[in-house]
Amino acid sequence: MFDxxxxxxxxxxxIIGFGGxxxxxxxxxxxxxxxxxxxxxxxxxxxxxxAVESAVLSWRYRMPVVSAYSTAGAALIGASTGVSIETAVGxxxxxxxxxxxxxxxxxxxxLVARIPQQVAAAMLAGILIAFPMNAARxxxxxxxxxxxxxxxxxxxxxxNASLAAIAVLMAGIAWAAGLGRIAELPTxxxxxxxxxxxxxxxxxxxxxxxxxxxxxxxxxxxxxxAVLNANxxxxxxxxxxxxxxxxxxxxxxxxxxxxxxSAITAAxxxxxxxxxxxxxxxxxxxxxxxxxxxxAAFGAxxxxxxxxxxxxxxxxxxxxxxxxxxxxxxxxxxxRDEYRFPxxxxxxxxxxxxxxxxxxxxxxxxxxxxxxxxxxxxxx
Numbered sequence: 001m002f003d004x005x006x007x008x009x010x011x012x013x014x015i016i017g018f019g020g021x022x023x024x025x026x027x028x029x030x031x032x033x034x035x036x037x038x039x040x041x042x043x044x045x046x047x048x049x050x051a052v053e054s055a056v057l058s059w060r061y062r063m064p065v066v067s068a069y070s071t072a073g074a075a076l077i078g079a080s081t082g083v084s085i086e087t088a089v090g091x092x093x094x095x096x097x098x099x100x101x102x103x104x105x106x107x108x109x110x111l112v113a114r115i116p117q118q119v120a121a122a123m124l125a126g127i128l129i130a131f132p133m134n135a136a137r138x139x140x141x142x143x144x145x146x147x148x149x150x151x152x153x154x155x156x157x158x159x160n161a162s163l164a165a166i167a168v169l170m171a172g173i174a175w176a177a178g179l180g181r182i183a184e185l186p187t188x189x190x191x192x193x194x195x196x197x198x199x200x201x202x203x204x205x206x207x208x209x210x211x212x213x214x215x216x217x218x219x220x221x222x223x224x225x226a227v228l229n230a231n232x233x234x235x236x237x238x239x240x241x242x243x244x245x246x247x248x249x250x251x252x253x254x255x256x257x258x259x260x261x262s263a264i265t266a267a268x269x270x271x272x273x274x275x276x277x278x279x280x281x282x283x284x285x286x287x288x289x290x291x292x293x294x295x296a297a298f299g300a301x302x303x304x305x306x307x308x309x310x311x312x313x314x315x316x317x318x319x320x321x322x323x324x325x326x327x328x329x330x331x332x333x334x335x336r337d338e339y340r341f342p343x344x345x346x347x348x349x350x351x352x353x354x355x356x357x358x359x360x361x362x363x364x365x366x367x368x369x370x371x372x373x374x375x376x377x378x379x380x
Contacts (some may be wrong), residue, residue, distance in 0.1 A: 009274035010287035013265035016162055017068050018047075018295055022169060023317035025069070026306050027131075028077040028257070030314075032088040036307060038255050040300040041194040045256035047296035049247040051289040053259060057240060058285025063233045064269045066288045067244055068262035071325055072215040076127050076362060077257060078318070079353075080208055085255065086199035093198055094209030095216065095258050096248035102217065103242025112217045118333050119369040120218035122343035125329035126350025126365050127215070128322050135319025138312045145181060146316050153320050165321035172313050173305070183308045191299035193254045207360035214366065216260045217241075219329075224261025231270045232278065342373035 025046075029039040050067050057065035073095075077088065102108040139146040152171050157164040176182050221244070225237050240261060248258040268274070269284040295302070306314065333343040350365030 003275065006274050006281070006284040007287045009269050009271075010284050010291055013066065013262075013268040014288055014291035014295070015166065016268070017262065017265040018292070021069075021071050021074065021165070021318075021321055022302070022306055023314045024071065024074045024078065024131075024321060026303065026314050027318045028074045029085075029255075030311070031078045031080055032083050032085045034085045034255060036304070037192075037194050038085055038196060039307060040191060040303045041196075042255035042257070043299035043303050044191040044193055044296045045251040045254035046259060047292045047299060049251040049256060049259045051292040051296060053244055053247050053289075054285050054292065055289035057235075057243060058282045058289070061235045062279070062282045063228065063235055064266070064274065064281045064284045064288075065228065065233075065235060065240065066262045066266050066269050066285050067259050068220070068265055069257060069259050070212075070216045070220050071322070072124050072127060072219045073212050073257050075131060075322060075325075076208070076212055076215060079127055079130050080360060081353075081355075083204055083208060084199065085196060087201045087204040088208065089196050089252055089255060090198040090200040091204050091209035091212060092252040092257050093249060094200075094205045095213040096245050096252055098210070098213040099216065099221075099245025099248060099258065099260075100242050101245075102213075103238045103240070103245060106238055109237060109241065112214070112222070115214075115218060115366075115370070116339045116342070116373055117218075118336060118339035118343040119346050119366065119373055120214070121329045121332035122334075122346035122369060123211070123350050123362055123366045124215055124219050125326060125333055126347045127211075127362055128326040128329060129347075129351050130353075131315070131319040131322045132326060133319075135316045138315055142310075142312050145176065145179060145310065145313060149175060149313075149316060150320070161324065165317070168320055169306075169317050172317055173309065176309055176313055181310050181313075191297055191301075195253055196255055198253060207355065207363050211360065211362035211366070212258060215362075216258050220260040220263060223263035224266055227263055227266045227270060228261075233270070339373055339376075342369045342376060345369050345372045 029042055046069050053067040139150055149168055149172050153164055153168040156167045221241055244260050274284040275281045334340055346365045346369030349368045350361050352361055354361050
């Protein structure tokens with residue numbers, strides 16, 4: 001008899017993971033000057049990479065190993081300034097190559113894992129905080145469109161926090177349409193990929209590519225491995241990281257940012273609701289891959305609809321969707337006294353947006369926090 005539980009878990013996880021951060025990807029694409037076709041290609045390529053990664057890794061290891069795109073990475077890209085789509089693709093390639101190398105050389109994985117979690121979380125919080133702050137400013141500037149959606153989000157979140165971002169996206173489309181604020185919708189159709197010749201700028205590679213690699217490792221890959229281990233699945237970390245890095249490398253020239261092991265949606269695919277027998281839960285990974293293959297097929301239509309929304313609405317939804325991630329990052333960054341002060345330094349520098357030698361604030365925030373943490377530990 002056909003068991004619906006793996007399909008149900010996969011469908012729930014993929015909708016939450018994909019739909020909850022759609023607006024964030026659009027905001028990231030807009031920040032680097034991507035065209036409508038390039039944005040559609042971004043969606044299609046990233047969904048294809050996730051589908052292949054989840055199917056291959058789940059099949060190979062007979063475990064529910066699923067991947068996702070990095071919410072923190074998309075936020076980092078969205079907060080970038082003065083970066084073109086070509087140099088952004090170059091930074092994506094740099095991050096992908098670093099992921100491949102990290103997976104192949106185990107000491108590098110251990111080295112990244114030794115970055116104090118509080119400092120890494122503070123860098124993530126410094127990246128994320130700009131989006132809710134921008135949403136707050138825009139709500140005052142356009143109250144008729146945005147304030148009712150803010151109220152709807154917080155009310156719906158009481159009912160179901162995991163679906164709140166998707167719910168406000170759907171409500172936002174309906175509300176904007178009712179107000180006559182949606183631009184003319186493009187012709188809907190199947191997705192396609194668009195090649196983008198990478199541009200390599202040392203400042204962008206260091207200021208965007210390296211932080212993108214670090215947040216992908218610290219906020220996605222390491223927690224993703226922890227979720228697997230906590231559920232008594234123990235795949236080799238290196239091959240998993242290298243394979244997601246390889247797929248990120250192959251998809252980058254089509255505008256896709258990095259993909260990685262999933263942490264949040266993995267918890268849905270890996271639990272007893274997916275199947276009571278842990279040895280049979282790996283099938284959930286195949287269904288999950290199938291869901292993302294469907295998303296990839298309709299990437300152009302999805303991005304066309306979302307891009308037709310007012311820019312302020314996209315920014316609001318992105319800001320609201322990141323509130324939970326920001327809360328978790330702040331809780332981890334400031335929860336313990338050991339590295340609390342270095343974490344505050346990291347958060348402050350990262351959130352400042354300062355750029356030195358063309359290199360962005362996340363890199364300098366991490367460096368400042370590590371230096372302060374090192375001095376603190378040396379003196380003590």
